[in-house]
Amino acid sequence: MTSVVSLENATLIHPPLFYINGLYNIPYAKYYYMFLCFVYTVTILGNSFIMGTIYLAHALHTAKYIAVVNLALSDLFGSSSVIPKYADMFLLENQYISYTECLTSMFFIFLFMTLQSYTLLALSFDRVIAICFPLRYHAIVTKTTMTLIIGVMWLFSVSLITIYVSLITRLSFCRSTTVDSYFCDHGPIYRLACNDNFPNMIMAYLYVAFVLFLPLILIAISYVCIAFALYKISHGAERIKAMKTCTSHLTLVAMFYLPIFSVYITARATYIHPNTRIINSILTQTIPPMLNPIIYTLKTEEVLQSIKVLYKRMKVNFAMEDPVKIIAKN
Incomplete structure (x- = not known):
């Protein structure tokens, strides 16, 4: 039953359910579902592996890897807030979601997307200090400093997304409740409202500005500083070594x-089919969390060395325990 909330100057209509229309009309959806299940499995294993490696390897107990763990957590929980609901929609053909569950899902999806963006900014801070101020790196980038940065990042993100989502509650839905997306997306939902949604539109622009454009601009500025610092390095070998730490x-x-x-640009193109936008959006949200731990494992020498050390330690421990087991059996 539709809930009606009375205010002084208006009556708000909150629907009991939203209908997620996202992937219903996409051809060969079962293959797409199988692919996303594979992506989710690799995401869980990869991010759990990178967090486990950082926890077990004492060489990785540095300020930089506090941010890496935060990125892995954001990737893991971000994917978990999207793909399991899609599995429920596909397997049980349950494309309805309650009003409260919809807002809760929206909160967590956008929260972890925000944290991913700001964590990349925190990692750029680490790189710019390491290359531009190498002698002062350990004095500036400490565990305390990085923990404080991550804490402020979480506080700001939670506050921003709370406002972002709570503004939906001021909207009245007296017409369609079909959401043309694969999840409770902010834009498609506020556009369904039959009362003034201007504050929601402004908040959507502010979100894009603060969560996407601002971090990207600051990251770009940090790499301009890094480029100048690398230009001043006289030895080519040292320059290449410093550049590898940024790859x-x-x-x-x-x-x-x-x-x-690219999704935001194509979303404004009228000739792009809605299914294409939806597929692009979900791939954008699920593929990077899967690839991030793989890239950090393959491209970061510290992590590779730590994995080798842990592997050798496990072999030694197994070799030491094996004779004990044999004696115990006898």
Whole structure:
């Protein structure tokens, strides 16, 4: 039953359910579902592996890897807030979601997307200090400093997304409740309202400005500073070595921001089919969390070395325990 909320000057109509129309009309949806299940499985294993490696390897107990753990957590929980609901929609053909569950889902999806963006900014701070001020790096980028940065990031993100989502509650839905997206997306939902949605539109622009454009601009500025610092390095070998420390972060930045901006650009093109936008959007939200731990594992020498050390330690421990087991059996 539709809930009606009475205010002094208006009566708000909150529907009991929203209908998520997203992937219903997409051809060969079952293959797409199988692919997303694979992506989600690799995301869980990859991010759990990178967090486990950082926890077990004492060499990685540094300020930089506090941010890496935060990115892995954001990737893991961000994917978990999207794909399981899609599995429920596909397997049980349950495309309805309650009003409260919709707002809760929206909160967590946008929260972890925001944290992913700001964590990439925190990692760029680490790189710019390491290359531009190498002698002062350990004095500036400490565990306390990075923990404080991550804490402020969480506080700001939670506050921003709380306002972002709570503004939906002032909207009245007296017409369609069909959401043309694969989740409770902010834009498609506020456009369904039959009362004034101007504050929601302004908040949507502010979100894009503060969560996408501002971090990307600051990351770009940090790499301009890094480029000047590398230019001053006289030895080519040292310059290449310094550049290699940035490759994993630059790859993560490109994978996160470029697909998102491509989705925003194509979303304004009237000739793009809605299904194409939906598929692009969900791939944008699920592929980077899967690839991030793989990139950090393959492109970061510290992580590779730590994995080798842990592997050798496990072999030694197994070899030491094996004779004990044999004696115990006898």
